[in-house]
Amino acid sequence: MLYSPIQFRNLELNNRWVMSPMCMYSCEDGVPNDFHFVHYGSRAQGGTGLLIVEATGVVPEGRITHKCTGLWNDEQMQGFKKIVDFVHQNSQSKIGIQLGHAGRKASTWNGKQLSLEEGWETVAPSTIPYAEGERNPHQLTISEIKKLVQDFQDATSRSLEAGFDVIEIHAAHGYLIHQFLSPLSNLRTDEYGGSFENRIRFLVEIVDAVNELLDEDHPLFVRISGTEYAENGWEISDSVKLAEVLKNKKVDLIDVSSGGNISGAKISLFDGYQVPLSAEIKKETGIKTGAVGLIKSAEHAEEILQKEEADLIFVAREILRNPYLAIQGSFEGKGECDFPYQYDRARI
Template identity: 70%
Template sequence: MLYTPVKFRNVELKNRWVMSPMCMYSSKDGLANDFHFVHYGSRSQGGTGLIMVEATGVELRGRITNQCMGIWNDEQAEKLQKIVEFIHTNSESKAGIQLAHSGRKGSTWNNIQISVEEGWETVAPSPVPYHPNERIPHELTEEEIRDLIQNFKDAAGRAVKAGFDIIEIHGAHGYLIHQFLSPLSNIRTDEYGGSFENRIRFLLEIVDAVNEELNENTALFVRISGTEYAENGWSLEDSIELAKELKTHDVDLVDVSSGGNIHGAKIPVFEGYQVPFSSRVRNEAGVKTGAVGLITKMEQAEEILQKGDADLIFVAREILRNPYIAVQGSFEMKEECFFPHQYLRAKISS
């Protein structure tokens, strides 16, 4: 299964390994630089089916820190295009990008909110801070919500022009979209708050707007938090219902993570701890899913796929430690996987 191709629209991944989007906190003015070129390019040399670029802000206030990446202007997109072209020219990997907005969790450094003077005024669906000691975020007006939807649409258009094969909308980990989804962070009384249908409206409108920029040659993923581990908060049952809706809005895969929206939430962490969320969303909503969360071994990844718990394996910390996890797994399983022709003398054949 790990080395079986899979298609999303016209985009075929050669295998089921995905480099999960991970913030590198290494940009200036939201621009990718030589570090990013080497970082993402090197992982493509390891045979990974999909290289997903980190959470990338759709506006300046959408970043988590001053050193996060952005795609709110053409210069930023042109820097990213250089990375995409390297991946396409020098590997069999596809390139994806995660479009994001931090909302109330922005203007931080080392997980501590910095001043407005050093950072910016944060925004949110409601005037509810992430941490009680943080300043109250600006409550978005309906007009500002429409502007943000346009920001996501414009960013998607730039990403398509830059050559990305897959766009992922970041609706997890307590960032802006997740803040709208949760009744604990969204206490609005207009059409974007209150009922489940209202709270998912922002995400669905972003999905529809982004899809206007896509065609059959660019697929669309959405990352969600399967649960936020809080009483009366966003739940796995909510995620299953949301996934059903996303399917009807032409979302090709739901990338299932968890947590991030409630400060101090108790999260039981163990090997593969988020895989059960992916499994239930996949099998109860009838959608393709990605599994993530302390997946570190080839045998573990293969078992997840064989059991029908996911369609893709998103690897984070392990691929930082070992950019060649995909090709090394193929050696062990005696499966075909891209390996740079420059390195063929090191290929294990027995």
């Protein structure tokens, strides 16, 4: 099953391996460079079914750091296009991009908030900093929220021009959209705060705006934190409710991670620790899900799929260690995986 194809809209992936989006902190002015070309190109040569490019800011102040990728201008789009064209011309892999805004967790370096002289003012749904000692973020006005919805749509337009196959919206890990979702970081009393329906409004408006540009050849994924590990915070039951809404909004897959919004939250880490969250959302809503979180082997990935706990396997640390994870897993399990013809003598 791990090496069986799967379809989202009209797009078919050759296998269920996905390179999870991971920040590389290696840009100047948001423009991907030769490092990114080699980084993503090597994983495509490794047989990965889908690559998802790291969290990419839709506006400059939406980046986590000043070294993160961006997609608010055409120079950035052209940098991505070089990578996308190589992947399409030299592999059977598909490639997507994760669009996001870091909100109150922006303007950092090495996990620490930068001064205003070194960084920039952060924004959020409410004036609550992420960690003790950080500056209060600017509370977004309704007109600023509407502008950000447009920014996500504009970045989607550039993503399509660059040739990306999949768009993923980053609504996890305590970044701006997640900050709106959680009652612990969103204390607004207008139409973007309070009730569950109001707190998900920003995400739903982004989904609608992005889907206006997507056709049947370009699926839409959304990454969420299934739980934020905090009392009275966002929980798996909320994620199930959200997934039901997103399913009816033509979202094709929920990429299920966790945590990131509450500083100091206690998380028990073990291999596959987030898989139960993916399984619960898939079971309760029927929407396709992606499992992520310390999945290290083809054997474990296959087990998750066979138990119908997910439809795609997102890998992060393991694919950093081994760009050829998908190919090597196919050798072990006798599966069929795209293999560069230039390397065919090393097949077995």
